[in-house]
Amino acid sequence: NAGVTQTPKFQVLKTGQSMTLQCAQDMNHNSMYWYRQDPGMGLRLIYYSASEGTTDKGEVPNGYNVSRLNKREFSLRLESAAPSQTSVYFCASWSRLSTDTQYFGPGTRLTVL
């Protein structure tokens, strides 16, 4: 039981490049989330997927797109990366049926030059 996994762990992009951050969970959770964490700050919600087949915007969705590929996987895409998107990205999952708290992955550290 690996919990929540994220790939890659680190990534450096040039302005304008695109990339997809991958997230998978093996806890059979219905809901999945993408957050970003900037230095000295708490996490801010980018997008979430309450259940397979649905996605919704969070607090800071601009510049991002998401895909809930199946129940296990939820990806975050940056179509045209900007320096303001330099951050640490965390994926999380949750199920009301099994837990009241979200479980987080180890994060992806992204630098946009």
Added chain:
Amino acid sequence: GESVGLHLPTLSVQEGDNSIINCAYSNSASDYFIWYKQESGKGPQFIIDIRSNMDKRQGQRVTVLLNKTVKHLSLQIAATQPGDSAVYFCAENKLGGAQKLVFGQGTRLTINP
């Protein structure tokens, strides 16, 4: 918008002493609160939670207190150990529907030997 904030960004305590980390929340509709611990280079890890129908909840060496009158949350860690050094975040949520957590800024706790 509504936000969760912390009173102190840093806190240093001697090993073996008790520590108290504070959090103020502004959304009176929130009814579920969580404390997370984040070690360097890792994702947030659940410590303890409390629902709004409770004033106090205890775990192993940790206690969370909730004062709904002044919208204040605190985390008490007893007999601190070096492994308690981390950043601590409070988060709030309104139960029901997708769990959309709002995180505070965080407090860095340093345990001095």
